Amino acid sequence: MYEYVIIGGGVHGTCLANHLLDSGGCTHDDLRIIDPHEELLASFATKARQCGMRTLRSSFVHHIDTEPFSLETFATGHDRGDELVATNDYPNRPTLELFLDHARYVIDRHGLADCHVRGTVSAITDPDARDSLRVETDAGAFDTRRVVLALGLGPQPTYPVWTATVPDTAPLAHVWDDGFDPMAATGFDGTTIVVGGGITAAQLACRFAEQTHVTLLSRHDLKTALAEADPYWINWGHIETHLHTLPAGSQARHDRIRNARNDATIPPYVMDRLTDARDRGDLTIRIGEIACAHATGDGLLVRFADGWSTANAQVLLATGLEPAPDHPLVSQIAETLGLERGANGFPVLNDRTLAWRRTDGTDSRVFVAGKLAETTVGPLARNVVGARRVAERLLASCPDSRRQRRTAVDPAHPT
Ligand SMILES: Cc1cc2nc3c(=O)[nH]c(=O)nc-3n(C[C@H](O)[C@H](O)[C@H](O)COP(=O)(O)OP(=O)(O)OC[C@H]3O[C@@H](n4cnc5c(N)ncnc54)[C@H](O)[C@@H]3O)c2cc1C
Missing domain, CATH: 3.50.50.60 (FAD/NAD(P)-binding domain)
Known part of the structure; x- marks a missing residue:
């Protein structure tokens, strides 16, 4: 026992x-x-x-x-x-x-x-x-x-809906896939699109921008925040006062947590690396979403919701769990x-x-x-x-x- x-x-x-x-x-x-x-x-x-x-x-x-x-x-x-x-x-x-x-x-x-x-x-x-x-x-x-x-x-990793029709052999990976090998992915001979708007996507984009040109595709404008939440939330007394006073199991608790968390934000020191990569010409930041992607002999043909498209692409997802x-x-x-x-x-x-x-x-x-x-x-x-x-x-x-x-x-x- x-x-x-x-x-x-x-x-x-x-x-x-x-x-x-x-x-x-x-x-x-x-x-x-x-x-x-x-x-x-x-x-x-x-x-x-x-x-x-x-x-x-x-x-x-x-x-x-x-x-x-x-x-x-x-x-x-x-x-x-x-x-x-x-x-x-x-x-x-x-x-x-x-x-x-x-x-x-x-x-x-x-x-x-x-x-x-x-x-x-x-x-x-x-x-x-x-x-x-x-x-x-x-x-x-x-x-x-x-x-x-x-x-x-x-x-498990979250995959956007459009990925359902992309064959397993296509150059599409999620950063949290067990088998994701960043070294192998940096060798891709084409354009790299990193999907996501938080710290993971930003770090991944910076890493790849050291080897190749990268497009960072975010659904929203990039936002900065130093920490994931105000340090007040480390304090148990603060948690008791501001969370435990709401009914246990309630949606109100989730709403308070969502408001307190700086989800999908990038700390300033990572934002500086993104800006440097963009200024060097190694990174493009786009606001938008992928509508669909098709496997071709040369990587993926990717169409975006705003009508833009790009060929010979690999897509790396940093879209959470x-x-x-x-x-x-x-x-x-x-x-x-x-x-x-x-x-x-x-x-x-x-x-x-x-x-x-x-x-x-x-x-x-x-x-x-x-x-x-x-x-x-x-x-x-x-x-x-x-x-x-x-x-x-x-x-x-x-x-x-x-x-x-x-x-x-x-x-x-x-x-
Ligand atoms: C890239 C990254 C950076 C982060 N940076 C920070 C940071 O700087 N500061 C900070 O405070 N937080 C950070 N976090 C958030 C958080 O601290 C980490 O996610 C941390 O790993 C969470 O710890 P965990 O034990 O909950 O999950 P994990 O470390 O993921 O461990 C969970 C474990 O449970 C195992 N498991 C699941 N199901 C089963 C099962 N059925 N049977 C047996 N085992 C199972 C899994 O295999 C895994 O090993 C970061 C998170 C990520 C992803």
Whole structure:
């Protein structure tokens, strides 16, 4: 019987595991992290590299360790202080490589990889009727007292409707496709169109503009914003006052989050790179949409909604991911365990403990992290700092459960 099984070994799952072990709330024997990748954090590292990200958007105090200045100490201790990049009107931000190397150091320090089971979870059941949960995976079944869902931003890439008729062999890719290889795509002998209007599209366009001419196609004018949301939303008291006062599961919570998030925006330092590429003649920015695309012997013939067209093109999509609640596991768990879903299919959580509520109003043994917890954790739930907020809630609601159990068995056992 495990104390915790965390589903997903990305930024959130790994950060939570680190906090749980660091606090003494559980041991390696009590904890499993189920994730299909070879290594923890692989999902984030791959995505970041696929889009040509150089630095994080968040500051140096946002990382997976428990001490706020851990990443800064790591950087200076390894003579890498210059990888904390100065930013106007914002704290220093780490380079991607510094962030990942620090995360690997944290993983090694706590032996987090020992808790990692390579596998994909297909179902959660409660054979003991509420006393425990069974996590079914392609690597076997795991019985546990608590499950934490840390499934990521969305189950699969979003494809625009016009892509449905484009054959698989055509030069069309989504930046979050598992098999997307930016190196191979830079070798395309024709024009490259990057579709999207946010930071991912901008970074991808900048990366390709170093090799070839790129058209960045956005549905809207490009907008700048430094952070993904106002830093007030890091503060739990602010979240309680401005989010938890709205009805749980309501559309009003989603509306507040949408208004608070700077979605589809580009930070000024990436906008500067776009402007430089445009001034060099390597990049064109178009506002519009693709109406249809046909495969030809020379790449794609692309027609735009305004009547313009271009031939011999490859199209790279940076159009995001499907909604997090569309993950098949979310429906399976809700149906099997009788859990409540609110507006847009999001889990309805206990705002204090992050336990997914049953339809009878009681707390289940399933806890939720990341974007799926947005209606309780707020606009920065999906971000690195959101993982820390979730860890604090989990530790506060289930303090030192392993030691408590031991004490119950053996009151003389030192705590
Ligand atoms: C390119 C990029 C840059 C970003 N930059 C920043 C930034 O600078 N600052 C910031 O705060 N945030 C940033 N974010 C947002 C956020 O921090 C990241 O998306 C982060 O990876 C989210 O962590 P996560 O654990 O929720 O998801 P992920 O890191 O994607 O991990 C989810 C994991 O769950 C696994 N999983 C899913 N289903 C199952 C299943 N059924 N069984 C087992 N495992 C499963 C997946 O395989 C995956 O490994 C960025 C996001 C992206 C994409």
